[in-house]
Amino acid sequence: MKECYVARSRTVAARQLGEEMVIMSAVDSTLFNLNPVAALIWQAADGQTPLAKIVEERICPVFDVEPGEALRDAEQFVSDLAAHGILLLAESPIVESSAVADKKS
């Protein structure tokens, strides 16, 4: 199976609000409200960590969810956000300038 890497886009506005994450695309002004699971994935999307590892290390220990199911849900989630241009997906680590540097998050 191919590896999936995810990185936050620089074009978004984002803020933690309680346990949730609010994100707005500067491209089309679409507003997203991420639940705590999705917010964890978003925060971990540094372009360097494979999605499977994010799910294994950040999601499964915190939420009572079966790893295979969690990964399938996560793949669907990142695919949806990528379609709106607020996450970048790649099969190798992401280093392009449109991804947000982790120190600024």
Place this chain on the structure above:
Amino acid sequence: MSLMEQLNRKALGLGVPLSVHLDVTYRCNERCEHCYLEHDGKNELTTAEIRSFLLQFAGAGVFFLTISGGEPLLRRDCFAIIELARELKFNVKLKTNAVLVGEKEARRLREAGVEQVQVSVYSHKPEIHDAITKLPGSLSLTMEGIRLMRAAGLKVTLANVLMRSNAADYAGVQALAAETGAHYTLDPTITPMLNGDSSILGMRLPAQGLRTVFRDDRLVGNVDDFCAPPAPIDDEIREGIPCSAGHTSCYVSPWADVYPCVQFPLPCGNLRQQFFSEIRAGSAQLREVRAIRAKHLPTCSSCSHLGTCTRCPGLALMEGKMRGPSSADCEKSFLRTGVATAGMLAGRAVSPPVPSHSALVQIQL
């Protein structure tokens, strides 16, 4: 309930100031006849101070940041401020007259990820627009800036402040918006100057002009719905907050003064003396504003318009009492529906400084 409404409700519950309006300067290259500011540039915020404040805003949960002035692009560090704000992941809206926006500036705003730029346009006629701004050639410069920003891919809104001198021109400004692919907002709000001078209120759109606006379906959509008599008041409305000012929104001046809203001249603290979080939590003025519920308004709580009126507590304060009616909003509710307000019936909301003129309304199109 829309996602934005859910977001506001959640922020209200958490006590998060979701929106901050930051005026980075009061200096301006225009001298608009209705402007409420004095264009004093002395002792305005330094870049380092603004950086510190932005970090504090982000830590407090601020999501929407409006950068305005004065003319913000008069600051040499304006782009550095905007780029820092974007690095901190604010949703940035810029208010500018666009006179200083060339191709390079438009591209830089786009690359920074500014979500929206709002530009004041008063008329499609240069002789009207330029007479209001007192800057010869300003309409031409502004429209060129707008076109360049649109070409760069920025979302632009033409804000059309409507008053006596340009009352007949809103259709022309709407056409300019359509021609440039921009959004259009009409705003017949003229507020007293921050120094208390209310002489500029005489420029407000007369009642007949506002009545015409309220009945123009190109502006308000379904006129019957927009002008319908107020619906019955329920407990949710009575227990609700009258306005987001001081709750989820906040204003910071170029001298670091904190107010509940740009239109609410109640000083609550200064960011040169206290942290933002300290002012938010400790200001007696903000606590007082936040304690007010609709049921606490002595006159308005008994008004049939309580659930639909856009009563501005800042305008009410400028008329004497922040819990009182705002005569401008009373008049607007009346002109819209034909139903007199409690403030009018009590004889309290028809006195100067806002006689028989119009009202505070913002119609987003």
